[in-house]
Amino acid sequence: MNVILHICCGVCAAGAAHVLLAEGHRVTGYFYNPNIYPEEEYRLRLEAARRTAEKLKFELAAGPYDVENWNVATAALGGEPEGGARCSICYRMRLEKTFSFMRERGCDAFTSTFTSTLTISPHKPASEINRIGMEIGGVNFMSRDFKKKDGFKKAMEKARSWELYRQNYCGCIYSLQGVRK
Numbered sequence: 610m611n612v613i614l615h616i617c618c619g620v621c622a623a624g625a626a627h628v629l630l631a632e633g634h635r636v637t638g639y640f641y642n643p644n645i646y647p648e649e650e651y652r653l654r655l656e657a658a659r660r661t662a663e664k665l666k667f668e669l670a671a672g673p674y675d676v677e678n679w680n681v682a683t684a685a686l687g688g689e690p691e692g693g694a695r696c697s698i699c700y701r702m703r704l705e706k707t708f709s710f711m712r713e714r715g716c717d718a719f720t721s722t723f724t725s726t727l728t729i730s731p732h733k734p735a736s737e738i739n740r741i742g743m744e745i746g747g748v749n750f751m752s753r754d755f756k757k758k759d760g761f762k763k764a765m766e767k768a769r770s771w772e773l774y775r776q777n778y779c780g781c782i783y784s785l786q787g788v789r790k
Contacts, residue, residue: 611716612751613723615707616640616669617780619657619773621726624764625755626665629724637714638662639723641672641706643679644699646782657774664771672706679781687783692734695783700727701741708746722751729755729764732779 612634616622622638629636640658645651651674662669682702686695704725711723723746728735735754742750755761768775778784 611635611637611721613707613711613714613716613721614638614667615703615723615725615727616658616661617642617703617726618654618776619659619661620764620768620775621729621755622658622661623665623767623771623773624729624760625724625726625753626661626667627763627767628755628760630665630667636665636667638667638669639672639707639710640669641675641703641710642780643673643675643702644683645674645780646676646785648674648676650776650780650785653774654776654780657768660771660773670710672710675706678702683781689783691779691784691787692732695781696733696779697737697741699781700725700738701745703727704738704742704745704750708749711746711749722746722749724751724753726755728753729760731756731761 612629614636616638626636640655682698683695689695707723727733727738739752
């Protein structure tokens with residue numbers, strides 16, 4: 610199966626892409642993360658994703674750094690706690706763009722699907738991400754929880770051995786402010 614894998618960072622990609630490749634899927638990574646702040650952080654995460662794609666030998670495409678649309682979509686939710694309504698909007702925005710990318714590539718419903726590395730994080734609810742993905746893509750969405758079977762731990766081990774950049778916050782300005790407190 611062709612899998613378009615939404616990638617949030619190199620660390621998460623190291624775990625999720627490895628699993629998909631080991632299962633025999635052909636993976637194309639799609640890095641789309643308009644939430645990441647500041648732009649330098651975005652570049653660091655994109656470079657780590659590129660290094661992961663090189664190590665695991667899969668294609669990686671990068672979507673636009675669409676931070677202005679993300680800011681508009683989440684502006685009223687700046688005071689939300691981490692994991693709240695703002696995060697659901699962010700997941701949806703990234704999964705919708707990944708689904709559009711899959712369709713633009715001419716992938717058909719019988720041989721292609723999409724999923725996200727977001728579910729590998731112990732801080733992200735796989736059930737919420739999978740629900741949103743199914744709403745967007747239906748049968749074209751591959752519901753996964755990549756953190757199972759020590760997925761996050763294995764991803765971190767790969768990241769350390771490959772000396773990948775590892776961030777210490779989710780990515781948006783609001784999560785960064787929480788780290789700085």
